[in-house]
Amino acid sequence: MPLETALLTADDAMTKAVEYAIHEFSAVRTGKASPALVENVDIHVHSYGSTMKLKQLAMISTPEPRLIRIEPFDGATLKDIERGINSSNIGLNPSVEGKVIRLPVPELSTERRQQMVKTIKGMAEEARVRVRSVRRDTIEELKKLQKAGTITEDDLHRSEKEVQTMTDKKIAEIDQHVASKEKEITTV
Known part of the structure; x- marks a missing residue:
């Protein structure tokens, strides 16, 4: 045995x-938008006092081939998510539009x-x-x-x-x- x-x-x-x-x-960027590019980004949430993965904090979708849309479950975490994406070195610049973060994926x-x-x-x-x-x-x-x-x-x-x-x-x-x-x- x-x-x-x-x-x-x-x-x-x-x-x-x-x-x-x-x-x-x-997790390697291919020029196409994919939730996998950002779902494991560590986000420090000040109001929760802890660090969490982005996929635990928001719904991540790709409505267009070159765009990632992030919709936080809790609106209070919006700025923390934006800050976390900016500091993650993934090469994407978030733009906040209301209660949603949009990440345009540039051509490689x-x-x-x-x-x-x-x-x-x-x-x-x-x-x-x-x-x-x-x-x-x-x-x-x-x-x-x-x-x-x-x-x-x-x-x-x-x-x-x-x-x-x-x-x-x-x-x-x-x-x-x-x-x-x-x-x-x-x-x-």
Whole structure:
């Protein structure tokens, strides 16, 4: 049973690494408006005396391809949200219109698009490293099981191949998401 547990744990950890990379990719601006660009911005709300994510404070929508609309649940947090977006370094300038904040998303230059592609590739490499790290740890665990006599040498070799197949599959999945995000960024 420990063999199956080790393999399931490895698969779960690799899947989480891929999901984290996909989540990170969604926060990279592509020239199109997306709620993911701002939903995790930390906003310090003075009236509440705490820091919260923007998605907890407001409804975020994209009524137009180049516009993000933020409507606070509590009107008193409007200035805090505006201040938080300005200090977040996401490169968007909020404009307050009544009880709504509008964030126009500017067109990206070719140079900026190339920088973003490099950023995406760097994030992807970090994800690949995480997946490979899980592989290394799992293989070490399998070798310990074999030394302890819990599994046979054949089980060890079979499991190592299975872990490698799992790793190759997850890395291919990351590469696929990178290619799709790169295409999204470079499409004008």
